[in-house]
Amino acid sequence: MRATEDRVHSTLDDLGELLGADRVLTGDDVLAQHGADESWHPPAAPDAVVYPRSTEEAAAIVKACHGRGVPVIPFGAGTSLEGHVLALQGGVSVDLREMDRVLRLSVEDMDVTVEAGITREALDAKLRPEGVFFPVDPGADATLGGMAATGASGTTTVRYGAMRENVLSLTVITAGGEIMRTRSRARKSSAGYDLTHLFIGSEGTLGLITELTLRVHPTPEAMSAAVCAFSELSGAVDTVIDVLANGVPVARIELLDEVQLDAVNRHSELDYEVAPTLFFEFHGSQDDVASQAAEAEALAREHGAHGFVWTADESERRRLWRARHRSYEASRALRPGARAFTTDACVPISRLAECLLETKRDIGETGLLAPIVGHVGDGNFHVAILLDPDDPAEVERAVAFNERLVERAIALGGTCTGEHGVGLGKSKYLELEHGPEAVRLMREIKAALDPEGLFNPGKVV
């Protein structure tokens, strides 16, 4: 249900007074840009875009909007793959790009407090000189607020955990426009219900995240990388299982299927063997990374790996991982003009080979062009289906394929989304995955914390 035009106008007048006209924008371009993301969903523009510069301003914005029944949609970098930022009922998109400061950093406590609009790469640039880093790396240069809101993870999660493991505390604007801190800065706490984790992954539907206190980690003395090809995909997965069971503390372990590897070769001008391939990264002392690589190599060879190439050279390592991180662009380059419809299944690792093989068979039968890349240490993989968004038949085939994949993952004890979030596209799977009682509880929580349903309406539950 949209707010009436009158209400929206009065709200925009209030916001103009609060922020000045240059931070309340209603031009077509800016509205269109804030009503679309990287997903295949049709765009839906907000009524206005506003740019707070502080938590206090953000609180005043929420109060002004909600006071008149106008929805608030948080906006970070717009890199969502699930339609999170679409303004389905209009309302005000709150773009946090001007809240991008590091508020404090403590190397003693290994934590940092930032505003929600800072991007991952900007944060990294601030942290590196201090000898620490923030490990969660979803690939895209997302904002930290957006990463918390979707419960993001990525290539390093196998070693360092996801956002859930690396956020200590959040500052959130609640539905009434009040400022709340979810918990103290202590490393651990049992003081009441865990509000921090409730807001991580809530996708802007319970409140507006304006600040985050994050765990940081000491920069490892040495990093090295390795790559190796397998004749069979299952050999790669079995290697991952053995590496983890042996406690080798790999920092990253990523799978690319032969279609993806071919795309990466072309896009990054590399000449890796076109086969199911594992990319590794190791962190530690010089000795550690060498012994970790030796252990991983031995396990990989037991499972049919050939051509295990290891490098401690910094530029070589960066080149390898840049290629991996560009796999999304590499995929899209396989079919110029196409959009990528990206799936996000995640299953227990013991079921991963089965799930992958069945999915590849399905890709073959459906005739889709769809490379696979996976955070295999977590059992999570993405199929990037390259499609013409203007061809309804093709979109329909992709949607049906994804539906089968989601059902397969859930049947294997997994989830419909490992890291991209529910957004617009996956609400319908929540009951299949969690059962009716869990979804009922989620709805009760939404109703309790946002009784008028004005935070990012139409998403999650």
Add this chain to the structure above:
Amino acid sequence: MRATEDRVHSTLDDLGELLGADRVLTGDDVLAQHGADESWHPPAAPDAVVYPRSTEEAAAIVKACHGRGVPVIPFGAGTSLEGHVLALQGGVSVDLREMDRVLRLSVEDMDVTVEAGITREALDAKLRPEGVFFPVDPGADATLGGMAATGASGTTTVRYGAMRENVLSLTVITAGGEIMRTRSRARKSSAGYDLTHLFIGSEGTLGLITELTLRVHPTPEAMSAAVCAFSELSGAVDTVIDVLANGVPVARIELLDEVQLDAVNRHSELDYEVAPTLFFEFHGSQDDVASQAAEAEALAREHGAHGFVWTADESERRRLWRARHRSYEASRALRPGARAFTTDACVPISRLAECLLETKRDIGETGLLAPIVGHVGDGNFHVAILLDPDDPAEVERAVAFNERLVERAIALGGTCTGEHGVGLGKSKYLELEHGPEAVRLMREIKAALDPEGLFNPGKVV
């Protein structure tokens, strides 16, 4: 508000039919035992104790009780230090001791599903032969359900995390007596609100946990231990900060002050120097543990450590850590007949030395006998105040001391409870720690999930 006697009687009749008379007990001894824990709070007995043998039975119990307005209080091993199990409004104590099975174990997935009544040591005995272990170790032989309910942690949290980091999924009975699983068994997920973490630390006030899926870890190839004394307490804390900032992956790092060390010496017949002391444990390969110890020793010596004693000998290591784990009993032995009133402050590590020194000054001024032991890697420490519970003046002094300690910890950016939970004693500090808006949200969540307030009434919020 207690349920009327009529309602309680009808409920007990129903439960007797459901479970048989031998699993619905109302004898004075069993009621007294279930209405008391290890805390200093006066006991409050339930109306009955029941012993479910399955999740389905637990669901039927909740349905029977809540259908007639009778409270349900979950009971694990009764090792709580904050009065969690006291039946303040009577009702039915649900003792989970007969639900102690391992339901499944997957070494490939590094996870295990257990019933909530299994104790930590029983689980350990099942896991060790499989080459894996569950790392959270609060010292007491608590049940896993109780550990999840209080958000427990302990000596290994610095390396392996607390319950929050090691629970993948929970099966919970909700207020209506429905069975719910909080999430799938996938390693990570962004599928909807994080119900798992909402129930971890909810202390039985939102639902009854009956099963848990836990992360397990590969048993390290080698473990070694070290102990070293410091002339100044601040030297020990600075050592901890440096060890963590240098990324030395210590498995345990524990501080004992000179009073506690003396108690441990007497109780375990040891002859360590009576001084502020750090206990270390290292996990990894043979080489790893040796190099970690060498690095820790070098850092400790920079901060005034003397007599760094390192041992890779298994029985020596066990003897050292058994002594540490018996520190609670050792403290109580300092004053036979006394009870220990245990505090649980946790602060950012950069403020730990300040907090500890101020607290020791306060102990001195108040004239309490109160050894200190700390999970210093997490900034968490316990003062065990030895008191005569029948001496109101002494209890009052201890309560006032704890109040000052809590206020000090919160003022330093910390929490009133690092791992013991809120229970009965710490509700009053939640608003000071979190502010009114966060506590309001917690109450809204409680009201949404347990509208009649029948799960463990009078606790947390």
